[in-house]
Amino acid sequence: MFPRARTAISCASRRPMPTSASASTASLRTSMLANHLSTSSPAQSAPAATSPEGNSAVVTFEAVHALRRVTLNRPKALNSLNEDMVSLIQPQLENFEASELANIILIKGNGKHFCAGGDVVFITKTLDDPKTWRNGSDFFASEYKMDQFLATTPRPVVAFMTGVTFGGGVGVSGHGAFRVATESTQIAMPETKIGLFPDVGANFLLGRLDGQLGLYLGLTSFPLKGAANYFAGFASHYVPAERLPALEARLAELDVTATHETVNAAINEFAADAEELQRGLKDYPLVGPIRRAIDAIFARPTAENIMADLGALEQGSYDMSKIVLPQDGDVDMSAIQKWAKETREAISLRSPTSVKLSLKAIREGRKLTIDEVFRMDARLAAACCNPEVHPDFLTGVTDLLIRKIKPEDQRPAWKPATLEEVSDKHIQETFFAHPPPFKNPPVPQLDFSRKNRPGAYAAYKISPHAKWALPSEREIEKIVKGEDAGSNEFAVTKQEVVDRLLQRWNGKVGVREKVDEVLRRKTIVAEEQTLKWL
Template structure:
């Protein structure tokens, strides 16, 4: 069942009626009068800039390449984003992809590898440096930023969206960070957002590259809202009518378009969440592999097969970046990743992975060293993490933080749910709460956000037991 629009203040009856008609007719497409780019140039631009009332929109415009991010696109967006953020007329910034398949399927790594192989390492590194600078800018904007993840969202597309306060998934969303498969690591701020997901979910997603679809990205904490794609145009219209840049008001406007939870839907990794926490809590890949071997389930066997096929060096870099990123501010995470990218450009596996998977498409990369056991951890740490870059990453501002400032717009984390169960959270009441009462506390705290109750009940089904007096006890 899809949720109907609320008709609260700020939404006129005529506006709601018009939007319902658009939804019924499936009206999609762009309004030509929104574009600030001359009509003859718009089809050729790799990023379109649109202005409509109080909103400003980036449209990634390489649909044939699944809107893969290149340096030209980064340089197109960066100065415009700065200008919009400084403008009093701009109340909200939106980013989306053109075409039906992808928001942004990653970065144009083939060109980067070609530069490195031609000994143009500085030019290759410039792509990462300017991309990370843009990612950090998105993460620290004062203007509300809304990313619409309607389609494939991987790699570079994650960097353009996951640090935004508002991240909208649809039924077409397909998220993954598959960098270990090409000899790289989950960059674009992955060292910051992955360790801040529930339990060891981020470690698992970063190492294995598992894909999540649609509403599962909301349960995981990657997206903040789930809106059916047929409502997106109406949502964009609504955002453009707002006359405030208050984040809470923006959030309320988005919530008016959110779908009711899919009651027959089960979180894709729910059955394996406890196993993920058990196996991926270790600080070495060897220990993770040993834990999966001991698990001896179909999930563990499939996961082991993947871990043994991707770059062993990338696995060890990725695990270390996630562990270090958990204790770093977001600016320092980007600086760390810049250094890691520099070393990867001089190494074997990044170029080899791109060749095998993207150029020759043999899917048979020759990793060096070839096995997890052959990668010396201390040597890896010295080369990638303890070797200071001769040219440190320069960001556009010194703004940083250790936790996302707008985390409240997503579903509650498992830690927040645990604090209510144990009575540590303010307003949680006595310890003898039922599961429904725990959900009630968190639904109220969220202002009635759709999806909160469903996530709470899913988490409680895995993480609590009943004591002798019937009280809920959290299982660590």
């Protein structure tokens, strides 16, 4: 084992290098040592951008053996991402990937929360003048480049998603191999509330959640809490918060030879046991008939269809045979109707343009590679940074985040104001057509070349990191239907499905619970206790 070494890594910044004697010989040596530990490239030193909360850097970087720790450091702002933070993180990630001395990248937030998203208030301040519209679009592009790098780096990336992990926080955490949720974690994509759309590559992530869950989360901003993020697929592991320091110390013990398999095994040492997971899932609402309602209703072709079905369910005129099965036993119909009412009302308060834009983007994202999704996001974000093309982004941020008006008290003055006024043709021509119907800001041309990134993942449609999370509903379905590798012509029982997946996932806690929920919702028991997929 190497002797424990911990040192701060200097942060590159756009500020000029100071020429005064304040850069002492001792600090220079520290900077040189830090850069040596973080990268194989020549050491370069510059002062870090400071937080408006004090003199501390907005992002800190530390090396502990082969571990590289990235800490978002704006706790009073819930670590929301700004331009300085992104400009500091990106070059360090490139250094880590290039270094023979670096291996695991750990990303965490200072304080109770991981990251509340991008600093959209700052972005909208650039929308007052057409000359600065490009500033907002350029920030989005830089953010997406960083997120894409995390999605494709061959280094094991571990994110501690404590507390609030919204929007841009999902971009920083959700694309890496290992996404650790705790009982405090809250993940949501609240963009439709402010006239935006789920960006930061979320259209890749949401489109690959089970069934229509991703579309539901994207349109409603419903927050998943605690173990629900593990169950739904946002998180790869569920670890009680009190164990994170010990887990971090364990990761710091791993050397440069540690593989993704090694890191996965290390995290599993601290993961919740079955009893702890069950307690965490006790109040998870998106199961049974409500979850069937999500899959049935949010599969409808248009936003108007979705809203009509929610209204019918709320009023009791919906065909309940689509969502309630005999094996459900006594079902609380009032709870289902309450969910439908709350969901319909939530969507009705959103920007109608953003709702239709998000619906199309998430569905398009299911068909695209990870690179293509980020390029699509850049195209969409550019349109949102032109208030003449899409005024709702500026309106939403101004009302909700600056004026702090609650939408249920006063709905923002969305333009257009209703779903019916937003045509599919408008969405296509405004947000997806090439060339775009505007020149300011120009659509960023994102360079995702792997030329100088040996080992980086090629553009993928199926995430190479999916195997570290719980099995998907589709993987369970394939076993039941006999489509799985190694299947034969015989139908399977519930226990056989559980046993096969437990073996494949090396006994991972949560597999049994996930399989049980999916089978209760999606199958009926036939002859000799075998299963039939509905």
